[in-house]
Amino acid sequence: MRSRRWTNWILICFLACCLSISAKAAWGHAPDEVGGFEPVPNRIEEFDWQLPSWVPRPVVPDDNPMTAAKVELGRHLFYEPRLSVTGDFSCATCHLQHLAFADGKTLPAGATGEVHPRNSMGLTNVGYNSVQTWANPLMQHLEQQMLVPLFGEEPVELGMAGRENELLQTLQSDSDYQQRFQDAFDDESPVTVRNISLAIAAFERTLNSFDSPYDRYRYGGDATAISDAAKRGEALFNSERLECFHCHGGLNFSDSTRHERSGFTEIAFHNTGLYNIDGNGAYPSDNTGVQEITQKAADMGRFKAPTLRNIEVTAPYMHDGSVATLDEAIAHYSAGGRTISEGPHAGVGSQNPLKSSFIKGFSLTETEKQDLMAFLKSLTDETFLTNPKLSSPFE
Template sequence: MAVPLRSVTVAAVVAAGAWLLLSGSSADAFRWNLPAWVPPPVVPADNPMSVAKVELGRHLFHDPRLSADSRMSCASCHHQDKAFTDGRAVAEGITGEKGARSAMGLANVAYLPTLTWANPLLKSLEVQALIPIFGEHPVEMGMAGREAELFARLRSDATYRRLFAQAFPPEARLGEAALYSLSTVTKAIAAFERSLLSFNSPYDRYKYGGEPQAISAAAKRGEALFFGEKMECYHCHGGFTFNDNVTHSRLPFPEFGYHNTGLYNVDGQGSYPADNPGIGEFTGDASDRGRFRTASLRNVAVTAPYMHDGSIATLQDVIRQHYAQAGRSTSATGQPSPMRSELLVGFEVSDDEVNDLVAFLSALTGPDFLPDPRLGNPWPSR
């Protein structure tokens, strides 16, 4: 899902925790059941949340019939037990073609002002949903030019006939002419993705819930390291989402964070591999070489491998071999990137400190988020 926006065909575009209450009739009002310390997400005016729309989106998200060969769903690259990423270094489509970047986890995606590793222009979940379904560079789900076939598949299924009618009744279509369209499909998927909320980790219960024993002594020592001046993790991974890219209903303006962490230095001058140049590909600014969006650290213990290209296998290696070294050198000079963020200065770290920091990061995993059946596959045979 990290494919640049321009990979979607023009025809396709033109043709187009905290837990959600999913029980009851389609008329039930949608409610965010958020703790007081978490603000509600921003929801587009033309795609209001509803219980029925989220349930339709859940079915679409997990349905392989949205791919050309009916083998790949959105969930193929976004597994619930991995916080909605896939455990691969880079995503792979139905043809076996690999993308350049790792599939991002979708927990709390409703709070992101931009949605991919390196495209600062892609800000809408509704638009983003088009990319894996119809994108061609690389091919993911392979439905480019097959919109009519997709709608025929949906119409032929009795479950979808009921769900689409409930999610988009005539009085709530907001100008939608067709019940089955790229607009209704992507709005439903986006609504489901906004419901993927994870704010009930052991650390949350310790920090906000008055449960001092919710995390271990090691995790408490790791918390001190995380928020301390030695490692300075909190500068880019602060706030309730544990990153520096955030938008929500109480924030007047979105906050954006893109950083060059010195992961590559292929020419000794800070360059990254040609297939992963960072946001400079879109801005045209040489100073943006190697800058990628900060990832959230919520559920990070289950989202390996790490970094935008999945090039680091474990959290221990992320700490020891990357951040402690002020960036990883891949140049002939053996020097860290001169383009890396000024926040990366390196640090000495012991094995005990690494273990403590990993214990803290592990305490950010939402244990009830990963197995919640309300977010899982509703198709028993698919």
């Protein structure tokens, strides 16, 4: 399975190049051992991001500038079920707005019913990610990533591999889409796979969430926006005792973040001791993290730390959805790794030799645990979860 997925990834990258996506957009910069990357200059644009003044804009590739027409086309395509082989499955099927564009399932199933090995990651502030998906250091751009659900075969998501002409004919025969593509792209024949990818990526860059109670407290100067318990929880979160902030810090509560003010861009992956099947650090063979790409033993079990914004509504957690609740997630980190006592995945995660040095374990009183929970829940942005500009245009 691992080699087949790698072959599938090579095919997607080849397709990206064939679709004339620039080399920078397709591959970014080669990662070094610590995950440092040079920042990509942001394009000066007139697009109205509707961001608070304290929030920097996301980085936008030079070959995909933001426009209102392109974003609106991308919104339609994001919710368009005709982009799937069955005609009833869209990007939004696995990315629901009221769940911060996650889906609430342990593991999703694609259009053909094939169950995926990884949990549907929420798309909160996805335009600020320095790397996309759970564990692929090469997947750095939304334009590039969109080709995977559209054409990937291991596993099947939208299932359109080999049906490119059929897809384009469907959109070309729709007069509304004809006009939207023409408005968005100054091309003689604008309905192309490349432009589908560019438009959806542009829409995804508007999935921005910076209006949580915590934001109003920390950046808006409203001392009453969060409770005293949440304020104590923030202090715990940022303490060396818990170490949370090392992997979930900064603007997006993730250490794989970049924006227009970034002095440098970090891409990081971490082993949190979720598994330790053989006592030597092994993870389930169909979900080995970055090791699947790099083939390096030290990368076993390393996955991206996703944003904690809207974490209250994105359960279940971890790359495989195997942690059901926030309470369980806190317990996992408190123990310094998960112990599975029986079954094929049995092992003591806290003893995983490949585990991050930040996962040391800690003890909390019940009051402290509730304080930490209150802080995490203060990151829920109800405006984002209900913003009509991000919702389906077909309802």
